[in-house]
Amino acid sequence: MQQLDVVIIGAGPAGLAAAIQCRENDLDVVVLDEFPKAGGRLLGQLHQEPSGEWWNGIEESKALQTKAESLNTDIRLGYSVYHIEKLEEQFVVHTKQQKFVTKNVLIATGAAESPAPIPGWTLPGVMSIGAAQVMTNVHRVKVGEKGIVVGVNVLSAAIARELQLAGVDLHSMALPTRNVVSEDQAHPRLVMERLSRIAHLAPSKFIQFGSRFAKWKWVQDLVVQYYPKSGIKMWGMPIYLNKAIKQINGTDKVESVTMVDVTMHGDIIGNSEEEIPVDFVCIAGGLYPLAELAGVVGCPFIYSEELGGHVPVHNEKMETPVAGIYVAGNITGIESSKVAREQGKVAGLAIVNKEKNSSEITGKLQTAISEVKATRDAASIQFHPHIPEGRAKVSAAYDDLVKAQEVEKELEYV
Incomplete structure (x- = not known):
């Protein structure tokens, strides 16, 4: 040989x-x-x-x-x-x-990838954000008609924009609810710190300008505390740091997700459940x-x-x-x-x-x-x-x- x-x-x-x-x-x-x-x-x-x-x-x-x-x-x-x-x-x-x-x-x-587990994540139509990227950009397969991204980080923000450019409709990006695996990804303060590192890529000049000050922790605390309920839009898509996905719903495939409001520490606010109709979910837990x-x-x-x-x-x-x-x-x-x-x-x-x-x-x-x-x-x-x-x-x-x-x-x- x-x-x-x-x-x-x-x-x-x-x-x-x-x-x-x-x-x-x-x-x-x-x-x-x-x-x-x-x-x-x-x-x-x-x-x-x-x-x-x-x-x-x-x-x-x-x-x-x-x-x-x-x-x-x-x-x-x-x-x-x-x-x-x-x-x-x-x-x-x-x-x-x-x-x-x-x-x-x-x-x-x-x-x-290390996706964070969510109740209902074994349903057809649930995938990692990287899988959605490969299906869309490599195999030219549309992953669904309307979806949501669970996990707000550098990777998910970049790929969400790629999906949009391919004509995929995204309702929003939201946090996962807190559990043993998703603790850091479900904490709005920690997510805000990571998100500030890609704000310079935002289409909004206001967000780009604000990212210069977001390196300071006291600024990040203020942003999380007064984060708008409607989210902050990037590329027309709301990014939520005060909402999380509690559950993925469906019988034979994804039909909706249950979204809840969370505090600045990631705790679920009672009686805040809202059902969002989607046919696919991308989970982004990082690499x-x-x-x-x-x-x-x-x-x-x-x-x-x-x-x-x-x-x-x-x-x-x-x-x-x-x-x-x-x-x-x-x-x-x-x-x-x-x-x-x-x-x-x-x-x-x-x-x-x-x-x-x-x-x-x-x-x-x-x-x-x-x-x-x-x-x-x-x-x-x-x-x-x-x-x-x-x-x-x-x-x-x-x-x-x-x-x-x-x-x-x-x-x-x-």
């Missing part, structure tokens, strides 16, 4: 960008993805930047795939990876179709890093609320403490596709540098690392606050683990 230089798991922006760097430097590469199309999360994205330019994820993914294919990159779609076996000096990547032997593995598996394969191969993890959950420990070169294993994209923390693409470039160059060790590649690698930081700083959408602090914690954890490994090796020789 031929030994490859690198197997890349995930054909999203990070995986494709890494493959391009590897192929430009003549490494033997295979890219694996379980989806029938390359592009990952890019495939469903369509939004307008503050500059007025449109970000079209499908076109961006096409450009990356076309570039990779022009370099004769071996991209295998419909390949599900279920195990990475670590041998002495190589890895065996197991898929349902075949095994791949490689010196290096880049895990760029992205993120998964978390999809990192199981990194755990299978022995990568250590650190929990970072700033990055969206448990992430594999890694450094700015996207190296993990497991020699030969690299990570890039949302597996390292929830950020934009642009950041994922730049991280993929870094990972690809880091692998090339390991295999070829040239001063030219070292220089390109340092430049690419700087471009990740610049892209992060310029991002129009931030999924979590304090991302730089989260990144610093992960880097520090990597340094500590590497030092511990070095001490352990020294003791073996004593």
Whole structure:
């Protein structure tokens, strides 16, 4: 069986960008993805930047795939990876179709959704917000005639606008009611803090102007306390921070939702139930890093609320403490596709540098690392606050683990 230089798991922006760097430097590469199309999360994205330019994820993914294919990159779609076996000096990547032997593995598996459970959420017509995005923007399937979004966050606001642009009628966006799982997502004050980070994207100049002051907590408290009962409209759609969805109703499919008023702390106000007729419901609970394969191969993890959950420990070169294993994209923390693409470039160059060790590649690698930081700083959408602090914690954890490994090796020789 031929030994490859690198197997890349995930054909999203990070995986494709890494493959391009590897192929430009003549490494033997295979890219694996379980989806029938390359592009990952890019495939469903369509939004307008503050500059007025449109970000079209499908076109961006096409450009990356076309570039990779022009370099004769071996991209295998419909390949599900279920195990990475670590041998002495190589890895065996197991898929349902075949095994791949490689010196290096880049895990760029992205993120998964964590929808908050609501009574009635198993009815046909209930879906995650990401599923609605893929059905609408990728498969061109209309998800329903009139729906509602449960969960007010950066992800749901961006995708709700995409659904509107595709002609989908949305009644509103509202909070879930409080339970053990949805505590943070059901608290108006915490939601307001997160929502303030995307107010600059609103079509209303008044809201954009107000977002400059929303960084202060006392302003956020005032906004939540005096939030209008009719909601604040973005793109003609009310966004409620004082209303929540208590239940999804229907017999064989979604027929309506029960909406209730809530206090500024998320507590239900009695006798406030209202039935809203809809035929679909999108639940938006946010994203978390999809990192199981990194755990299978022995990568250590650190929990970072700033990055969206448990992430594999890694450094700015996207190296993990497991020699030969690299990570890039949302597996390292929830950020934009642009950041994922730049991280993929870094990972690809880091692998090339390991295999070829040239001063030219070292220089390109340092430049690419700087471009990740610049892209992060310029991002129009931030999924979590304090991302730089989260990144610093992960880097520090990597340094500590590497030092511990070095001490352990020294003791073996004593």
